[in-house]
Amino acid sequence: MTTKSIGHIIGTVIIIIMRGGVDMRDLSIAKKLTLLGIGVTVLLGLMVAMVALQSHSILNDQVNTLGMEMIANNANQVDQYFSELKTLTLGIASGTAELLETGQAVTDDDLESVMARYFKASAKELNVLEMYVGLESTGKVGTGGDWVEKPDYDARKRPWYIQAVQEDKVILTAPYVDANTGGLVITVATPVKSTSGKLLGVAGIDVDLKTLSDMITSYKVFGKGYGFLLDREGNTICHPKSEMIMKENITKPSGLITPELAEAGRKMISGSPGFVDYSFQGELRRTFFSPTRSGFVLGVVFPASDLNAMVRSLAIRQLLLGLVTLILVGAMLYGLSRSVVAPVKRITDSLKKLGQLDLTQDQNDQWLRE
Numbered sequence: 230m231t232t233k234s235i236g237h238i239i240g241t242v243i244i245i246i247m248r249g250g251v252d253m254r255d256l257s258i259a260k261k262l263t264l265l266g267i268g269v270t271v272l273l274g275l276m277v278a279m280v281a282l283q284s285h286s287i288l289n290d291q292v293n294t295l296g297m298e299m300i301a302n303n304a305n306q307v308d309q310y311f312s313e314l315k316t317l318t319l320g321i322a323s324g325t326a327e328l329l330e331t332g333q334a335v336t337d338d339d340l341e342s343v344m345a346r347y348f349k350a351s352a353k354e355l356n357v358l359e360m361y362v363g364l365e366s367t368g369k370v371g372t373g374g375d376w377v378e379k380p381d382y383d384a385r386k387r388p389w390y391i392q393a394v395q396e397d398k399v400i401l402t403a404p405y406v407d408a409n410t411g412g413l414v415i416t417v418a419t420p421v422k423s424t425s426g427k428l429l430g431v432a433g434i435d436v437d438l439k440t441l442s443d444m445i446t447s448y449k450v451f452g453k454g455y456g457f458l459l460d461r462e463g464n465t466i467c468h469p470k471s472e473m474i475m476k477e478n479i480t481k482p483s484g485l486i487t488p489e490l491a492e493a494g495r496k497m498i499s500g501s502p503g504f505v506d507y508s509f510q511g512e513l514r515r516t517f518f519s520p521t522r523s524g525f526v527l528g529v530v531f532p533a534s535d536l537n538a539m540v541r542s543l544a545i546r547q548l549l550l551g552l553v554t555l556i557l558v559g560a561m562l563y564g565l566s567r568s569v570v571a572p573v574k575r576i577t578d579s580l581k582k583l584g585q586l587d588l589t590q591d592q593n594d595q596w597l598r599e
Contacts (some may be wrong), residue, residue, distance in 0.1 A: 284473065288543065303529065324347070326421045336369065337371035358414065358437050359373070364435075407437070413440065413467075413474060414435050457527075463478045473485065502520065
């Protein structure tokens with residue numbers, strides 16, 4: 230039953246009474262008051278039911294509004310995280326460019342003391358595993374941490390170096406699993422150039438994504454659900470379930486990804502913020518999602534069962550409040566009925582006795598002298 234249908238019922242009841250479905254003139258005062266009480270009770274009951282039905286729509290709108298506001302704010306937090314990493318990388322590039330251009334540093338070994346200072350100042354705060362500069366002149370790498378490249382290592386042939394040179398800006402590589410730690414890592418890199426624009430090398434940092442993952446998976450709506458992060462293609466970067474990370478593409482059905490979830494996943498990577506409903510493992514879910522400026526897609530899952538539980542809780546409170554209201558109104562009408570009907574009945578009985586020329590008095594006539 231919808232709000233519109235309930236309103237129609239209320240209107241119909243009122244019209245029936247007003248049009249003479251019940252002839253009020255033929256009823257006694259007691260019956261009129263009783264009918265009034267029934268009418269008020271029915272109307273209040275219908276109003277309580279209407280409010281209970283509206284509560285689902287209201288809460289649904291609140292969840293959607295809060296969810297979209299939250300996903301926008303959280304996407305900004307993700308972008309802020311990567312912005313800090315990019316700022317650090319640009320700072321390394323600027324500092325080493327000056328050293329290389331002025332001749333204060335010529336080889337990779339000359340850069341390592343400077344890189345070590347950068348690493349000591351910033352590594353722990355941003356969860357940086359390593360920072361380095363690959364030289365265009367030799368392909369050698371000056372590092373700030375413990376990494377020692379192999380003798381035949383040539384930075385100019387590495388994907389992070391090539392991508393930074395080709396795009397000529399700060400770049401984020403696709404996440405990958407670090408061979409040493411087994412954790413998920415991303416490389417941030419940018420070209421190192423002289424004041425004349427000559428390419429001197431590429432500065433890069435390797436960042437453990439655990440801090441970012443912990444932040445993202447903690448995201449919730451109304452204290453429920455969890456967050457996750459996808460790349461542009463739908464590959465899972467951060468997720469509470471480790472079996473999903475870098476193993477599942479949310480747009481492709483698999484043992485873990487149902488066709489319905491895959492269809493929802495394609496909407497998530499469409500490039501626009503929004504939300505989508507779908508069933509997963511027998512549970513109805515609503516996922517809010519938004520692209521980030523850093524090239525990822527952030528999502529937050531909200532279990533629809535929690536929305537239904539919130540609606541039930543609110544409906545029960547409303548029904549209890551309505552029941553208390555009905556009891557109070559009934560008690561008031563009952564008291565009003567007794568206070569009005571009893572004197573009228575006494576007057577009627579006295580007039581009847583006078584019509585019969587019965588002038589005897591009894592205790593019930595005491596009220597006439599009061």
